[in-house]
Amino acid sequence: MENRTAREYYENYLKTTHRLGRILTASVLILLLAAPYVIGIYLKAMPNIPAVLKAFLGVGIVYLVSGIVEYLIYVPMLGAGGSYLAFITGNLINMKIPCAINARDIVGVKSGTPENEIIATLSIATSSLVTIIVLALGVLLMIPLQPVLQSPALQPAFENVVPALFGAMACKYYRADRKAALIVLTVMTLLFVFVPSLIGSTSMMVIPSGALAIGLSYLSFRKKQKTSEGGNEA
């Protein structure tokens, strides 16, 4: 396909992805908000709105802030199609984001390119379907599988899925910028050691940790850029 035609095709693809994404995301949102009321009709009891508001002021505000931050950070990584899918299917930090980045690294594509858009969408869609299938099979087999999955011997394995994931990812990404990794890890460790109450809010601590890592990377990026500009001028 010629460059111009490919560009037009991609622009059209993006346009329809956004239109489709908006319609389908809104449909899922309506279904999710309506489901408690439909269940309420079945159970003959409706949600207690004052209680919902009270609990929302307690925990909901935190998720409102983290939802906005996640949106701002992850949309650039996931592209258009990947973003709609990821926000519909959830489990962003523990699966969708690492999965999309892993896929992107495997085939070596750059952020913001058409290749990244396609690869991220394929990766998020595949991982979401795998989760849906595993959960559906699990629910189907829940009764016979429950004793095996809940056996005390296996609990340490399943309780540590997230550390297992982050260990592997650390090995992969720390190699890209060892200095920044060491500084960020040290600063965050000191924070958690001296303010242990923060351990319960680790997902929120990703924000300052990420900001520090980006700041350090930017400084090193600018330094490299200046050096290469100096080299070119010379």
Added chain:
Amino acid sequence: MELLAELNSPVMYLICGGIILFVSVICIVFAVRAYRAGRQLGIDESKMKRVITASTTFAVLPSIGILLGVIALSGSLGTPWPWLRLSVIGALHYETQVAEAASEAAGIGGLSIANMTPEAFATIAFLMSLCIMWGMVLVIFNGEAYSRRLVSPSHPEKGGKKKKSGMSGFGDTAMTAMFIGLVSAYIASYIGTIVSGNGMFSFQGSWLPLAVAVTSAAAMGVFIYIKNRTGADWVDSFSVAGSMLTAMAAAIFFGRLIG
């Protein structure tokens, strides 16, 4: 217990299963569109197939972890509702916390089937939907405008001119840095747990998460070494899942050591 039977009834499976089915169709539609577009744009099909294989292997283990979350919540909320929440939009970390807060606000003390009432269940279910919908709301109203503002090097007319210098090329570095930040926050929290988790500088906290993370990192190091030595690209498809599996198996061993 009568309520638990109602929460596990076929009607509940129908309501929750219907929504999950709808989301599955959405995933398939997006995947097929992306694959076709990739072909049209000249992306190597073998690359796209590798992405599908890698994402499948990558997702299996975390999915089993999520399934365990469904099992954990099924005792107090029945099976269909946690199944829906964790298949769609939800995240294991969030759901329990939100359900617990809603239980307290609904006046049943804590999340337990013993005190659960139909009204408390409907309240919990609604709050769970309400609390974690913001990403969806933002992507509906602002997704297109926000993602179009992001620069595409392949599309200079979309903003490449003003990014000619300074920030150009920083996008990928920033993404890697963000990931370093994410991983560091969690690994640092594991170290913090050991040192101060059970009292400042008590060194009484669980070392299991850190030991698992280190084992996984070591396994990943072996995969990277094999790939670099042999040049076998297929190793990439299984490296993360393989490292996780190794570390999770080690966790069983470490768990026995702790006793």
